[in-house]
Each structure stands twice: as structure tokens, then as C-alpha cells.
Amino acid sequence: xxxxxSASVGYQPSYRPSTWRASRKRPxxxxxxxxxxxxxxxxxxxxxxxxxxxxxxxxxxxxDRAVEAGLHVATSISRLTSLLVxxxxxxxxxxxxxxRSFGTPVIDEAAFVQLLSHVTPAEGRA
Numbered sequence: 001x002x003x004x005x006s007a008s009v010g011y012q013p014s015y016r017p018s019t020w021r022a023s024r025k026r027p028x029x030x031x032x033x034x035x036x037x038x039x040x041x042x043x044x045x046x047x048x049x050x051x052x053x054x055x056x057x058x059x060x061x062x063x064d065r066a067v068e069a070g071l072h073v074a075t076s077i078s079r080l081t082s083l084l085v086x087x088x089x090x091x092x093x094x095x096x097x098x099x100r101s102f103g104t105p106v107i108d109e110a111a112f113v114q115l116l117s118h119v120t121p122a123e124g125r126a
Contacts, residue, residue: 026063029072031122037083037105043115045070045122047082052095055087055109062109069119077104085112 031046043049049071055062062085063073074081077098084099089106099106107115 026067026073029067029070031070031072033072033080033082034123035082036103037107039105042118042120043069043071043083044120046072048072048074048080049083049085049112050074050077050081050095050099052084052086052093053088053091055085057109057113062112065113065116069116070122071119077102083107083112085109 029046029048033046033048034044035047037043037047049066050073051059051062066073077084077095079102081099081102081104084095084104084106085108086093086096086106087109089096089108096106
């Protein structure tokens with residue numbers, strides 16, 4: 001009679017913890033994209049915001065706050081991205097590199113949280 005196989009046969013544990021998570025389905029942003037964020041100004045509803053790297057505040061909480069403020073949360077960088085938020089704006093990650101190549105502003109999380117407190121309503125909405 002063959003010996004019973006252990007459930008762990010063939011299992012190979014990961015050598016480093018994964019930070020990957022499936023993105024949540026979000027409703028479409030109801031506001032048009034007003035363009036890129038301009039340094040020193042306020043965020044405007046409809047701006048397309050992407051995040052890169054680890055954040056000190058839970059990423060989902062930051063994304064929820066952005067959506068509640070009327071911003072569009074993107075999972076990737078494109079020419080339409082208004083702003084990239086990262087805790088290391090000088091890091092050589094692909095998102096930061098791509099954002100810089102498109103001329104997209106890159107700010108840190110603390111600055112983004114500050115900007116979230118005063119988001120300008122989309123044009124035509126007050």
C-alpha cells in the first residue's frame with residue numbers, strides 16, 4: 001500500500017512576502033479630466049491620480065479618500081495621468097520613470113494628503 005502523500009509535497013514557499021494585491025473595481029469618475037496638476041495649486045475633481053510603491057497610510061484608504069474627493073484613481077501611468085504619488089519621488093521605478101518622461105508631476109504621500117483636504121470642484125459644479 002503506497003504511503004499517503006503530504007499536502008505539502010511540491011509546495012515551495014515564497015522567499016519574500018508579496019505586496020501584490022488585486023485592484024478593486026471602482027465606479028467611473030463622473031468628472032472630466034482637467035489635465036495635469038500644477039505645483040502650488042489645488043487638485044481639481046476629475047484629475048487622474050496614480051500611486052507607486054509602499055505608502056505609510058494603507059493604499060486602499062488613500063485610494064478611497066481620492067475617489068471620495070472626486071479624483072480618478074489609475075493603476076498605470078499614461079499621458080492622461082495628472083499626478084503620481086509616491087513616498088520616494090527620486091526612485092527609479094518604472095512608474096516614476098514613465099511619469100517623468102510624460103512630464104507628469106510626482107509628489108510624496110504627505111503632500112498628497114495635504115492636497116486632498118482642499119479639492120476644487122469640477123468646472124460647472126460648485
